[in-house]
Every structure is written in C-alpha cells, then in structure tokens.
Amino acid sequence: MIGMDTSHVPAFTKLFHDPAAAGDLSGFRVVAGLPDGSDTPMSRDRIEAFTKETRELGVEIVDSVEALVERSDRLMILSVDGRIHLRQAKALFAAGKPVFVDKPVAGTLAECLALYGLAADLGIPCFSASSTRFGPRIVDPAWRSEAGRVLGATSWGPLAYQAGQPELFFYGIHGIEALFTAMGPGCRSVTRVKTPFHDLVTGKWSDGRVGVYRGLLQGEKPYGLAIHGEQSTVNLAEEPSYEALCLEIGRFFKTGVPPVSAAETLEIYAFMEAADESLRRGGASVELAEVMAKAAG
Missing domain, CATH: 3.40.50.720 (NAD(P)-binding Rossmann-like Domain)
Structure with a gap:
C-alpha cells in the first residue's frame, strides 16, 4: 500500500x-x-x-x-x-x-x-469505490423486490470540504456513491444549491428519473438512503463499512474483476464536477456531457 x-x-x-x-x-x-x-x-x-x-x-x-x-x-x-x-x-x-x-x-x-x-x-x-456501495443492506436484493422498479432515490450523509479539491470529491462521494448504487448510471444533468445547513444536488437521469443527494453540514449527520419504487419506498440507513469494502477489494484481488465499472465511476465524478459547475453558475443545470468533454480536453 x-x-x-x-x-x-x-x-x-x-x-x-x-x-x-x-x-x-x-x-x-x-x-x-x-x-x-x-x-x-x-x-x-x-x-x-x-x-x-x-x-x-x-x-x-x-x-x-x-x-x-x-x-x-x-x-x-x-x-x-x-x-x-x-x-x-x-x-x-x-x-x-x-x-x-x-x-x-x-x-x-x-x-x-x-x-x-x-x-x-x-x-x-x-x-x-466508496464503502457505501457495499453495505449489507444495499447489496441485499430484498429491497429491490420490496421497492419494485426504482423511480428515484434520495441519499444523505455528513459533508466536509477539503481545500484545493472539488467540494464533493472527498466526503460527498459516500452519499453520491450510494445514490448511484440505487439509481444506476445514466444521469444526464445536475443542479446544486448550497446553504450553511445543507448542500443539495439534484440529478436528472436520461429516462426522466430524479436522484437527490443532501450533504449535511450542520445538526445531526447520519447516513441514509430512501429508494422510491413503483411498489413502495424503502429506507436504508447504514454507516460505511470498512469490512464490506475490504471484502470487495479481496474479491477483486482474487478474480481481477472490478465490482464497479470504470464508466460508472467516472460518471459519478462527472456528477460531482457538474455540481461544482452548477454552483458556480448560480444553480443552473449543467450537463454531465459538458464537463466530461471539458475534462477530456
């Protein structure tokens, strides 16, 4: 290491x-x-x-x-x-x-x-990947049967910023990775609003679904994920698990097969970069394709 x-x-x-x-x-x-x-x-x-x-x-x-x-x-x-x-x-x-x-x-x-x-x-x-992708509850297929087809999701968790880096990369990744685990890839555009209390990022997926991340800056700061399905809304609340992540690392080291694709991981980081750009533009909608093209040079 x-x-x-x-x-x-x-x-x-x-x-x-x-x-x-x-x-x-x-x-x-x-x-x-x-x-x-x-x-x-x-x-x-x-x-x-x-x-x-x-x-x-x-x-x-x-x-x-x-x-x-x-x-x-x-x-x-x-x-x-x-x-x-x-x-x-x-x-x-x-x-x-x-x-x-x-x-x-x-x-x-x-x-x-x-x-x-x-x-x-x-x-x-x-x-x-963040460990939030691999928590016992989110990897359990039972919630998918309970919720039915996922129509949208909302995740939340503690948020802190690190100087010199995109604001959501360091800690926002945890809640945003959980959001993408529920929603899957396919986010098209992002808007962002930040107050002293919360940092709210809303993503619109290409099929019309909406996924929301709420970064908690003050007050109680639990992790959580609400999945809105055709059949029911399922609430999954679990803290990040080092053991769950290391299990996936171990499986990856044994098989050579990544548990999450490069394409999805890069979409997550484009989501966070687009959120920063939205904030710079006063909360305007920013296409992920725009920030990806700019980053690719």
Whole structure:
C-alpha cells in the first residue's frame, strides 16, 4: 500500500490480518507500505502516526516504489489526498499488478479520466469505490423486490470540504456513491444549491428519473438512503463499512474483476464536477456531457 496518512491504512491492515478472516477477506497479508503524502494538514499531520501504527501491525515500511512493488503482488493507493493519486498510479501501473484506488480517485475529473485511461491502455485491473456501495443492506436484493422498479432515490450523509479539491470529491462521494448504487448510471444533468445547513444536488437521469443527494453540514449527520419504487419506498440507513469494502477489494484481488465499472465511476465524478459547475453558475443545470468533454480536453 502507498499512502500511510489515513485511518484506512491500519483499519484495512487489521481486517486482512485477522486470523478469523473468511471468504474473500482470507488469504491476504499486507506486506509493505510506502509513506507518501502531501502538504494538506490531513496528510502532513497524520502520516507519522499512521505509519508507526501500521509498522506495529507487522507491515514493512519501505522507502521507494520499486521496493513496494517488488514485495507485493497486489497494490492499494490509500493516500488521503486525491491530488497525488494520478502520480502514484503512473508509478504503480508500470508494475502490471491489480490496483485498488481509495476515494477520491484523483484531484480533478480530468485526472480521473487520465488514471482510468492509463489503466485501460496498460491492461491494469483497477477500481475505486466508496464503502457505501457495499453495505449489507444495499447489496441485499430484498429491497429491490420490496421497492419494485426504482423511480428515484434520495441519499444523505455528513459533508466536509477539503481545500484545493472539488467540494464533493472527498466526503460527498459516500452519499453520491450510494445514490448511484440505487439509481444506476445514466444521469444526464445536475443542479446544486448550497446553504450553511445543507448542500443539495439534484440529478436528472436520461429516462426522466430524479436522484437527490443532501450533504449535511450542520445538526445531526447520519447516513441514509430512501429508494422510491413503483411498489413502495424503502429506507436504508447504514454507516460505511470498512469490512464490506475490504471484502470487495479481496474479491477483486482474487478474480481481477472490478465490482464497479470504470464508466460508472467516472460518471459519478462527472456528477460531482457538474455540481461544482452548477454552483458556480448560480444553480443552473449543467450537463454531465459538458464537463466530461471539458475534462477530456
């Protein structure tokens, strides 16, 4: 793993090292970690402590990408600052090994496109996702039977912004990933309104359905998802699960098959970029195709 500046590093290590790990969590050991952060306080002020904690879990701390890839047959990019992920991915993809990229994929939509484009060009199995996509309730097909055909959905959750990055990339991804898990891809346009209390993003899908994300800035900040179906409205409320995400990472590392496509992940990041652009335009509707074309250059 490369990064060492986020709580995900020791948390994921503990899950993969657990003697009781079963199924797709079993059979792995985190063997090496490379500290690599940025000047953002969330990275700069935490990398030493998380590196120390991870070393105490039996992970060898190395000082170069070459040493990292030599010791590893699967790779994880876990740096908290998405702005350095593309640089890291370029170095790791050269090794030809499967790579999981923690959220956010990168620091801009253009960098997200570049990262996935490079993976495709080199034939590198690669995926990125929020853990909210894989919670026990949302992956249980029972809600689909209860709701019937999905007509729309509303998700919500805590929201915080990180300077220098698109506002929704760092924390908004959790609720927005849950929204897309319910709705599926196909969002065409986005509008956004922000107040001191809530950050509201409304997406219109190509088939006329509407999906809404509400970022909670004040007051109680639970995670939640309401799915409006032909038969009923189903409420799913569950916190992000590291274990659920690591199960998917383990399955991906064993099979080489990403659990979410590059196309859908890039649509999610286009949704968030279009939301930023809508805010800059006073809440006007912004087409995802517009921001994708601009990012592609």
